[in-house]
Amino acid sequence: MPREIKALVSALEEAYKGPAWHGPSLRAALKGIDAKQAAKRLGPGRHNIWELAIHAAYWKFAVRRQLLGGTRGIYNEEGRNWFVRPAANLTEADLEKFWKRDADALKREHRALLETVQKFPESNLDRHYPNSRWTPRQMIAGIAFHDIYHAGQIQLLKRLNESS
Numbered sequence: 001m002p003r004e005i006k007a008l009v010s011a012l013e014e015a016y017k018g019p020a021w022h023g024p025s026l027r028a029a030l031k032g033i034d035a036k037q038a039a040k041r042l043g044p045g046r047h048n049i050w051e052l053a054i055h056a057a058y059w060k061f062a063v064r065r066q067l068l069g070g071t072r073g074i075y076n077e078e079g080r081n082w083f084v085r086p087a088a089n090l091t092e093a094d095l096e097k098f099w100k101r102d103a104d105a106l107k108r109e110h111r112a113l114l115e116t117v118q119k120f121p122e123s124n125l126d127r128h129y130p131n132s133r134w135t136p137r138q139m140i141a142g143i144a145f146h147d148i149y150h151a152g153q154i155q156l157l158k159r160l161n162e163s164s
Helices: 003-016 026-030 035-039 049-067 092-119 136-163
Strands: none
Touching (some): 003 026, 003 092, 003 136, 026 049, 026 092, 026 136, 035 092, 049 136
8 A cells, every 4th residue: 555545544544543652543432332321411512422423434435525526415314414313202112222323323324434445546635526625635634633533522522421
């Protein structure tokens, strides 16, 4: 694998899977969270852990689509960028089932993004795509930063949830 691609793949893996020198990776932040914890909302209009996880999955999907030469595309969920979770009136069993489905979507989107980046031509990393102000290098690094940012938010929400 070319050196620059290898470095970007390493950053993606550290941010999502760890181990990360900066603190918990996104996956580590989500470890052990059940549907009830993921769904807890600290206030009206505030995102919960679940919404942060599916938001991260969406942006991995969007970056992968752009790297493949397309647009962000339509994600397999109603909405764009932020997706309200959980749906109202779910049984506890359904809540767990849908949380698992969305957590699995995050894993699946991460794997798909990694595969795309591993095959990406190093010579195109700094080329601007039409209708994008970001280069592929910036998008790939950005999605790693995005994981780290939301891992920090999730850690904070976990602590706040414990105290409320």
